[in-house]
Amino acid sequence: MAAVAYEIKLDQFEGPLDLLLHLVHKNEMDIQDIKIATITAQYLKHLEMMKMRNMDVASEFLLMAATLLYLKSRTLLPPTRTELDDEGEDPEEELKARLLEYQRYKEGAQQLEAYPRLFRDVFPRPPLTLENEELASRPADAEINVSLYDLVCALNEVLRPKPQPAVHRVERGALSVTQGVHMLLRNLHGKERVSFQSCFSAATTRLEVVVQFMALLELARLQLLELQQYTRGGTIYLYPAESIRTGSYTDIEHMIDVEAYADL
């Protein structure tokens, strides 16, 4: 039946006291003069409804039901001798006191709930950046309070099994910038000009392309070649210097700034 699906989300009570308080208010009673018989009947009916909706009725609710039934029975029967002798707390007064006490805190909680709450109603400045956060919020002279609970939490964090780090192996390319320069020199030998693209035709990996490009820049820096582009976005041409074209250069290796390319 479709109706069943709608029945589940009804008033949820935090506990037996919450339910009792609800019933007291619904009947417009005062806690001080509760009609035990009325409240007990309604309370039991409510438990019945909770069971019908397949809700787990917690033991606390059943305990309260037993207490209510006991109180109701007391109103029907004359007091026993032991009860007369017993100068202890009247269980009915005790229940009323508990209800009043519970109501106070419930009201307190409701007021607290309505207070402007941080990150819900009001917002402070966020920390500027993550790495500055520690510095910003904990000045060097500030006292830092760490409770035992914080320490145990931190320890748990450390003890938690670490995930295996994903290993990514990087193979270093065999080509050095010096080698790149030599390749480029061979390429340029005896030629008037060479297109930019053709310098990279031999490169097979990204790293080789980078090394080749750096070799190109290096030769340009040494003024051993000139770069020209005739139209915007057009082909870039390399014009080798006289010494390269004829192969009459000497000692080029000493001129290359090897230090700068140490990482390659």
Place this chain on the structure above:
Amino acid sequence: MQISDLKARVEAVLFSSDTALSAAKLEQILEVEAEQLRVALQQLQHECQQEGRGVILQEVAGGFQLRTRPEYAHWVMQLRRTRHMNLSRAATETLAIIAYRQPVTRAEIEGLRGVDSGGIARTLLEKDLVRVAGKKDAPGRPLLYATSARFLEIFGLNSLDDLPTLRDLKIDELERDREVELEMDFESQEGVKIE
């Protein structure tokens, strides 16, 4: 120094801080007397209260902090998209009990609420709203719960004195409790029963 000048300095410093700053800290930063600072803070607070301002100067957990006005939460949320701390009714109720009764044991909380509250107490600990304030000198040495500084910050309270006042229908009960205590004291010391 002109008070208006100091006020502007206070505002600048508070604006740049992501935490509440105590009066002592502000005095130290701005190199001013406590009295001057107090006046400047008061004026700044008053100005922020005026209509047409987007921020308020709030006194939280013993410090001062500029915070956005509650009315504009919707718009600030568009920018921040932070998830605020969601507290269930049961959690708020438990938190209120801890706030008013601290330090308090789990058994005492459960006595007041009439339901198991261990899970909620743990959640409140994890959210840093509640701290363990020690152990009660009673059988089993149960943990004592109290609220944290974070609690004051989250609810915008300067101290526990700012908690909403509870309906005071328990005054006579408190008196009675005190009498009982006195009675017991005398009994233990003198063996005399007081009526």
